[in-house]
Amino acid sequence: MNWLVKTLGSSIGKKLLMALTGLSFCGFLAGHLAGNLFIYGGRDAFNAYAEHLQSLRPLLTLAEAGLVLFALIHVMTGLLLFYQNWTARPDRYAVNKTAGGRTIGSATMPYTGVILLLFIIFHLFHFTFVDKTNQTIFDIVLISFQNPLYVTLYIVVMLIAAIHVSHGFWSAFQTVGLNHPKYMPLIQGLSLAFSIVVAAGFGFIPVYMSLMA
Amino acid sequence: MTKTINITLKIWRQKTAQDKGGFETCHASGISTDMSFLEMLDVVNEQLTLDGKEPVSFDSDCREGICGQCGAVVNGRPHGPEKATTLCQLHMRHFKDGDVLAIEPFRAKAFKVVRDLIVDRSPLDKLIQAGGYVSTNTGGAPDANSVPIPKDIADKAMDAAACIGCGACVAACPNAAAMLFVSAKISHLALLPQGKPEAAKRAMSMVCTMDELGFGNCTNERECEAECPKEISIVNIARMNREFFKSAFFSAVM
Amino acid sequence: MLESRTPGGPLADKWDRHQFELKLVNPANKRKFEIIVVGSGLGGGAAAASLAELGYNVKCFCIQDSPRRAHSIAAQGGINAAKNYQNDGDSIWRLFYDTIKGGDFRARESNVYRLAQLSVNIIDQCVAQGVPFAREYGGLLANRSFGGAQVSRTFYARGQTGQQLLLGAYSALSRQIAIGKVTMFPRREMLDLVMVNGQARGIVARNLITGEMENHAADAVVLATGGYGNVFFLSTNAMSSNVTATYRAYKKGALFGNPCFTQIHPTCIPVHGSYQSKLTLMSESLRNDGRVWVPKTPGDTRAPDQIPESERDYYLENKYPSFGNLVPRDVASRNAKEQCDLGKGVGETGLAVYLDFRDAIKRDGKDVIGQKYGNLFQMYEKITAQNPYEIPMMIYPAVHYTMGGLWVDYNLMSNIPGLFVLGEANFSDHGANRLGASALMQGLADGYFIIPYTIGGYLAGTSLPKISSSAPEFQAARKEAGSRIHKMMAINGNRTVDDFHKQLGKIMWDYCGMSRNDEGLSKARIMIQELRSEFWKNVRVPGTDGDLNQSLERAGRVADFLEFSELMIIDALTRRESCGGHFNEAFQTDENEARRDDENFCHVSTWEYAGDAQEPVFHKEPLEFENVHLTQRSYK
Numbered sequence A: 001m002n003w004l005v006k007t008l009g010s011s012i013g014k015k016l017l018m019a020l021t022g023l024s025f026c027g028f029l030a031g032h033l034a035g036n037l038f039i040y041g042g043r044d045a046f047n048a049y050a051e052h053l054q055s056l057r058p059l060l061t062l063a064e065a066g067l068v069l070f071a072l073i074h075v076m077t078g079l080l081l082f083y084q085n086w087t088a089r090p091d092r093y094a095v096n097k098t099a100g101g102r103t104i105g106s107a108t109m110p111y112t113g114v115i116l117l118l119f120i121i122f123h124l125f126h127f128t129f130v131d132k133t134n135q136t137i138f139d140i141v142l143i144s145f146q147n148p149l150y151v152t153l154y155i156v157v158m159l160i161a162a163i164h165v166s167h168g169f170w171s172a173f174q175t176v177g178l179n180h181p182k183y184m185p186l187i188q189g190l191s192l193a194f195s196i197v198v199a200a201g202f203g204f205i206p207v208y209m210s211l212m213a
Numbered sequence B: 001m002t003k004t005i006n007i008t009l010k011i012w013r014q015k016t017a018q019d020k021g022g023f024e025t026c027h028a029s030g031i032s033t034d035m036s037f038l039e040m041l042d043v044v045n046e047q048l049t050l051d052g053k054e055p056v057s058f059d060s061d062c063r064e065g066i067c068g069q070c071g072a073v074v075n076g077r078p079h080g081p082e083k084a085t086t087l088c089q090l091h092m093r094h095f096k097d098g099d100v101l102a103i104e105p106f107r108a109k110a111f112k113v114v115r116d117l118i119v120d121r122s123p124l125d126k127l128i129q130a131g132g133y134v135s136t137n138t139g140g141a142p143d144a145n146s147v148p149i150p151k152d153i154a155d156k157a158m159d160a161a162a163c164i165g166c167g168a169c170v171a172a173c174p175n176a177a178a179m180l181f182v183s184a185k186i187s188h189l190a191l192l193p194q195g196k197p198e199a200a201k202r203a204m205s206m207v208c209t210m211d212e213l214g215f216g217n218c219t220n221e222r223e224c225e226a227e228c229p230k231e232i233s234i235v236n237i238a239r240m241n242r243e244f245f246k247s248a249f250f251s252a253v254m
Numbered sequence C: 001m002l003e004s005r006t007p008g009g010p011l012a013d014k015w016d017r018h019q020f021e022l023k024l025v026n027p028a029n030k031r032k033f034e035i036i037v038v039g040s041g042l043g044g045g046a047a048a049a050s051l052a053e054l055g056y057n058v059k060c061f062c063i064q065d066s067p068r069r070a071h072s073i074a075a076q077g078g079i080n081a082a083k084n085y086q087n088d089g090d091s092i093w094r095l096f097y098d099t100i101k102g103g104d105f106r107a108r109e110s111n112v113y114r115l116a117q118l119s120v121n122i123i124d125q126c127v128a129q130g131v132p133f134a135r136e137y138g139g140l141l142a143n144r145s146f147g148g149a150q151v152s153r154t155f156y157a158r159g160q161t162g163q164q165l166l167l168g169a170y171s172a173l174s175r176q177i178a179i180g181k182v183t184m185f186p187r188r189e190m191l192d193l194v195m196v197n198g199q200a201r202g203i204v205a206r207n208l209i210t211g212e213m214e215n216h217a218a219d220a221v222v223l224a225t226g227g228y229g230n231v232f233f234l235s236t237n238a239m240s241s242n243v244t245a246t247y248r249a250y251k252k253g254a255l256f257g258n259p260c261f262t263q264i265h266p267t268c269i270p271v272h273g274s275y276q277s278k279l280t281l282m283s284e285s286l287r288n289d290g291r292v293w294v295p296k297t298p299g300d301t302r303a304p305d306q307i308p309e310s311e312r313d314y315y316l317e318n319k320y321p322s323f324g325n326l327v328p329r330d331v332a333s334r335n336a337k338e339q340c341d342l343g344k345g346v347g348e349t350g351l352a353v354y355l356d357f358r359d360a361i362k363r364d365g366k367d368v369i370g371q372k373y374g375n376l377f378q379m380y381e382k383i384t385a386q387n388p389y390e391i392p393m394m395i396y397p398a399v400h401y402t403m404g405g406l407w408v409d410y411n412l413m414s415n416i417p418g419l420f421v422l423g424e425a426n427f428s429d430h431g432a433n434r435l436g437a438s439a440l441m442q443g444l445a446d447g448y449f450i451i452p453y454t455i456g457g458y459l460a461g462t463s464l465p466k467i468s469s470s471a472p473e474f475q476a477a478r479k480e481a482g483s484r485i486h487k488m489m490a491i492n493g494n495r496t497v498d499d500f501h502k503q504l505g506k507i508m509w510d511y512c513g514m515s516r517n518d519e520g521l522s523k524a525r526i527m528i529q530e531l532r533s534e535f536w537k538n539v540r541v542p543g544t545d546g547d548l549n550q551s552l553e554r555a556g557r558v559a560d561f562l563e564f565s566e567l568m569i570i571d572a573l574t575r576r577e578s579c580g581g582h583f584n585e586a587f588q589t590d591e592n593e594a595r596r597d598d599e600n601f602c603h604v605s606t607w608e609y610a611g612d613a614q615e616p617v618f619h620k621e622p623l624e625f626e627n628v629h630l631t632q633r634s635y636k
């Protein structure tokens, strides 16, 4: 097993961890978004969806544990990489200029990542770990988004998520070695499309809910 | 058309690796736009010498863009602002009269400044020593045509082998990673039948050595590819990653 | 004194037989020997790697920060080999003959034949190392015809053949460094050869970073330090190319062979200003499609497209109807100079001729021409900011290669026992003129396939007492090198090193360049002596000698050029004929072609150092041609 530690501890190994966990998050985001669409079906549809999810409990627990584990890996490795990369250039340049390789997404990964982490924690306390004996989840969401502050917060964070994913998505493919001149443009296109879907899909929900009320 | 221009240079001066170093300003006047960047520095150095000062130390040898010995960061760009151009092949016609240029050495933990603009790039040699070769002794090679190599494979290998080892990829990378350099060598040899027998060992050894030498990690920023004077593509990095995974998960290499 | 040690027997069997006759070193004993290799180019890199593979302990030195940057890296065109893969009639014999003839019959038959034989192994070896040579669609190796050869025998890797071959040798070297069989000393400059009991036993080198002097002892010393073209200041050589290593060996008693034989390459980007630091070669292959011309009337300053066909002088095509633009390098160069001397040169300086692709583009289309020469056109445009698809290229000859070098015998050993010389640094297999794509071949043949055998013969058959690197001989050499440096630093005069170098270069170019005459050579000799004495009074070397000091490095090299250039002049004055790269105006045919004198000058001229104030002593090695017939070259 020593070899596995060595492999995953190497620079490319760490990247592999980032890519696999990151891609799973993308999968999660897609699933989460799909589920959230039930909100447009109204109170009953959405609550039914939530109940149905809960009825899958043992599976759901597994998925949650997996997500937490992946999040730990993604966050810890991401922070480690950030630290190592920072110290790989102890004397910085006086003038920094890009040659055109970097994008907003790529240049801000650690920062957007940390914001996402904070948001996720907030988000969990906001909607997941709340007392649902007297209210349904739909109502909790509905009431929350009466507050324009929450609406703004969610929209901004979803834009940030989109920025993170706009780089993360294609980058994960590159990391696992899937870069072919024929398909790379497609993957990069998908990356952009996915980030737009994330921003628009999640971002519109708070708007819709605030309008509904 | 040939013109002459005057420019101001803010050059990094540092006597030894231990010194702190800092910027010094000097003026390059009457610079012909036909000069190369290094010829401009030659002119500055001649003047400094005559003024009783110490000239700026900078590396160069072939001055035709192939040896990889030259290199400095000009206004934040390794080898200056032109695409696919080494510093020795950069011409002053790409600058304007009155420009102010900051000239710094390539910076990375793995590249110590030796003096002024000269850095120690010996870690790149160490990387090659870690496996950037085919283990064949002189003599005993089979006839060169005994193993046909499809043209497109040979071409791809050549694309990767075109690396001049200047270190601009490291200098350009926001993380001071050497991935493009290492991947170019791993790709060059992994593509060719001659390099295949050792591909797994090579990939593991070179990647681990790269980490030990203090280079950063890749975050796919693509600055290396954009700055590489030989336009080496990050497709090679993806190939290196594949070779590394093959080595780690599907070979006997430990 | 000049024992060439050429083995007997038929030409084709000499090398085989010699290999057998050479004593072998017991494999277990090889690790007891220490060998110094100075230089990490094709010659040195290949030698260091191959010797280490055999088990010798090798110390390898180079000036650059990495062995991969030796100037072999800059070779563009290709490497010859008598593989006959194209089925067009090539053979070892033909390559041998072409090389001997191209060299104007001033090289040793036995050596050149061996070179042609080994050329075949070189390609095999390089492919095994992973050198990505150009290939055909079927997967086999591609060839091109080069340098006016009638067969396609040149192997190439795009326009970067030298780079790829060097990286092959460098990878083999790196492997040995990793194993610990080679200790690499980059950023070191050899300043002297150390002899003990008449044998070459080590060197004194300066650490270019710390300024420290280092003594290195060994059982044999191999010099592969490249050519001395930079004596002309402007050349296609790298900035650090020098004569120091070989010249210092000369001063220790090694004979210098044919110092005046220099090759001036016809297709280089012209000089455009006094600040210029080097000249860039444009591959010779351009002459396959480009037409060389100048305006018919001297002083015509019209733009090239304003000059009608009838007022253009395609002088090569007119003068040499059968070879046209493809005449050998020396002929093409001399003719360009002649046209410019007549006032017909073009460009701002009047020192250039046109190389025009208009007709080729009209005939084949821009795409075809682009495919063939696109990267060269791009490089030209980068430097000159002119687009050769639209405006004819301007070219002018430039110093490119030095055929002269330390004299060596068939074993590549100089007259000093234990001092071996490889690659461009030896007086070489190229006679008076080198054919395209043959220097890479020679460097690799020397390093991979000759020295590993011949050095064994020497080591096995020689008594080599143990010595220490602090022996008095080392201390003396080190002290002398140190005091030269101190002397230079102390002058603190008014002229920079480059200033002297440029002046020396101009003298050499004007009087000892493409075309020479007795009067000019004699004048140049005096000018050099004066310049040298001024150098030692008036040079300014800033900084200190205790750390990295590039002015000091250059000063040492220029000081040696200032002495060595005189040797070139003496050699040029002594060779009373014209041949290859040496053209003395007094010896030309009625058609202004070089006139050889085979009766009196069919020999290698070598020079022995006799003291700073003394004339060097002349020795000659007569060249005997048993297998080829000496003919006058004609390209009409």
Ligand SMILES: Cc1cc2nc3c(=O)[nH]c(=O)nc-3n(C[C@H](O)[C@H](O)[C@H](O)COP(=O)(O)OP(=O)(O)OC[C@H]3O[C@@H](n4cnc5c(N)ncnc54)[C@H](O)[C@@H]3O)c2cc1C
Residues within 6 Å of the ligand: C038, C039, C040, C041, C042, C043, C044, C061, C062, C063, C064, C067, C069, C070, C071, C072, C073, C074, C075, C076, C077, C078, C079, C161, C162, C188, C189, C190, C191, C224, C225, C226, C227, C236, C237, C238, C241, C242, C244, C245, C281, C400, C401, C422, C423, C424, C425, C436, C437, C438, C439, C440, C441, C443
């Ligand atoms: C622009 C150009 C294009 C060419 N194209 C071709 C071509 O297409 N085909 C062909 O066959 N030939 C070509 N040649 C010629 C050929 O490249 C060279 O002759 C050959 O590569 C020389 O190899 P070498 O090993 O002898 O020396 P180099 O490669 O010059 O190596 C010299 C080595 O010696 C070291 N050294 C020198 N002096 C010292 C010192 N004092 N102390 C310590 N180390 C020292 C240097 O650091 C270097 O490592 C070309 C040459 C040039 C300049």
Ligand code: HEM
Residues within 6 Å of the ligand: A015, A018, A019, A020, A021, A022, A023, A025, A026, A029, A074, A075, A078, A079, A081, A082, A109, A110, A111, A112, A113, A114, A116, A117, A118, A161, A164, A165, A167, A168, A169, A171, A172, A173, A175, A176, B218, B219, B220
């Ligand atoms: C919904 C949440 C998230 C998703 C979908 C996501 C997705 C991704 C993806 C796909 C990558 C690309 C991996 C690669 O380049 O190979 C990535 C990289 C990264 N992520 Fe996340 N991520 C999320 C949350 C986070 C969080 C909470 C952090 C917290 C620190 C973070 C930090 C990073 C960093 C620093 C990188 C760049 C690492 C590198 O390129 O080497 N991410 N992410």
Ligand code: FES
Residues within 6 Å of the ligand: B059, B060, B061, B062, B063, B064, B065, B066, B067, B068, B069, B070, B071, B086, B087, B088, B089
């Ligand atoms: S000096 Fe050789 S690449 Fe610039």
